[in-house]
């Protein structure tokens with residue numbers, strides 16, 4: 001079966017759950033059981049390639065450019081997500097405009113580099129030209145700069161190295177970018193930088209034929225371009241210097257309130273170096289921002305500069321660094337902050353195996369990986385458009401400035417502060433935690449095996465009588481455009497996976513709070529003694545709890561079970577497609593909720609036997625052994641869903 005291509009009414013909503021009470025927007029469910037597009041689907045939201053017949057669903061708007069609007073787009077047959085630039089023919093009616101687009105396509109399609117936005121394909125219909133590009137879910141350095149204003153030197157090195165690698169490739173191919181600026185450095189889900197927008201790019205010409213056109217962003221224009229002496233690779237290097245300056249100092253080097261004055265400053269290379277800059281950073285900037293292009297550092301010289309050779313460059317940056325200052329630990333730190341805090345506060349770690357120092361360093365990378373994995377949700381998630389957010393309930397606003405509170409207080413630094421002065425009742429470090437990728441891998445194996453062996457059948461095998469031994473998600477709220485993803489489990493506990501990858505949960509009786517920095521670092525507190533520094537998260541958690549209590553209904557008839565004394569379940573990852581929400585838990589449970597008809601499939605392994613529970617549209621639940629399904633087959637209704645889940649999991653496994 002091809003994946004379903006209906007347009008979920010949830011596409012543009014952050015909040016979701018199983019059934020809304022009347023105060024919520026009406027959710028229109030297609031009548032038929034088959035996961036097909038409803039007849040009423042908005043035609044403009046589907047793009048069809050007239051050449052191949054391939055259909056794409058157009059998702060949210062990512063941004064607007066000179067000619068184009070850029071949207072998220074999903075190939076309905078492969079579920080692959082792209083960023084699609086949609087250029088109306090009317091916008092490029094003049095020959096020189098059309099030529100520009102053709103030039104962009106021509107140049108970009110031949111570029112294949114890790115740090116260049118991948119050009120996938122293009123086509124046009126009677127209304128528009130469509131250019132399908134690699135989707136960079138974390139937008140661009142311009143967005144990061146807007147939130148952060150200045151970055152740390154290691155972060156600047158991290159990004160610049162990737163830009164330089166792309167630029168070396170371009171220049172080697174004889175291509176000049178000619179519009180290097182923060183907004184054209186895209187960042188993907190894994191925090192990798194990708195140079196994009198080849199709208200002004202051009203092939204390098206011999207000196208006497210150099211392009212004399214003035215193009216680029218005024219602030220970053222090189223003096224020789226302004227003086228119409230032509231644009232060479234050195235002019236890209238100049239812009240790179242301006243980018244470096246902007247990221248380190250917070251404003252472009254030649255910015256003034258008057259464009260003429262800016263141009264005068266560029267032509268005379270008049271700029272100031274703030275005293276906060278390190279000596280190597282100053283020296284490097286001075287070597288790049290030279291009037292004479294021939295005297296300017298080359299890309300090689302930049303990389304060989306002590307700014308790069310002597311300074312620490314992280315291998316990865318946490319996604320949280322898009323909005324807040326990251327805590328970066330250079331290699332060979334004496335101890336990671338976490339280990340230090342844990343030791344100081346709790347004397348000993350309850351680690352099963354004593355870790356070597358190198359493994360302690362892994363704690364940081366695990367944390368980073370955790371953050372990155374968590375944020376996978378953003379890649380497929382069709383989050384709300386601005387202004388369609390879940391707004392705080394009256395009288396229950398979590399805090400005066402909740403976003404800031406979460407951002408600030410969930411940093412590790414704050415955690416160390418918070419835990420230091422509190423009554424944390426326990427802190428545990430686990431070495432054998434299951435990861436989301438392990439769950440995905442195992443589920444892919446089991447499902448593949450089951451689907452390839454099962455015989456055709458019209459109905460499901462006999463369901464098990466007793467199926468109350470596992471916990472499942474009965475309500476959920478996606479508030480990730482502000483805080484994170486909240487959910488209520490069938491045992492009545494509440495959890496929130498915050499956008500920064502930390503997790504907090506509240507026991508069913510609301511007496512105990514568990515806080516996880518990562519999958520394997522666990523703190524617990526009495527709800528009455530949550531450290532001050534975690535109060536922001538606590539308020540958000542309580543807010544989610546009361547919201548779900550008041551507004552959402554439980555999503556099925558499965559009985560609730562009492563919370564046992566063991567550790568709470570952790571949501572490791574959630575992924576939203578236009579059809580379903582998938583959630584992965586630390587005990588290996590995997591739950592997929594289909595939006596259109598509220599059906600759900602839950603994989604659980606309560607006692608090492610893999611069970612599949614299907615909650616149908618009437619909210620009746622049936623649990624089967626996966627082995628019985630493999631042996632006897634299942635209804636087409638369930639089979640379609642299992643196939644969809646397998647596809648989704650395989651896609652995640654490839655990430």
Ligand code: ADP
Pocket residue numbers: 062063064065066067068069070083085117133134135136137139183186196197199
């Ligand atoms: P411009 O060249 O005027 O910036 P573009 O058409 O290249 O216009 O892009 C418009 C906007 O679309 C960008 O500013 C950015 O927000 C978004 N965008 C473009 N390409 C991508 C991409 N590959 N991934 C994510 N967003 C993108």
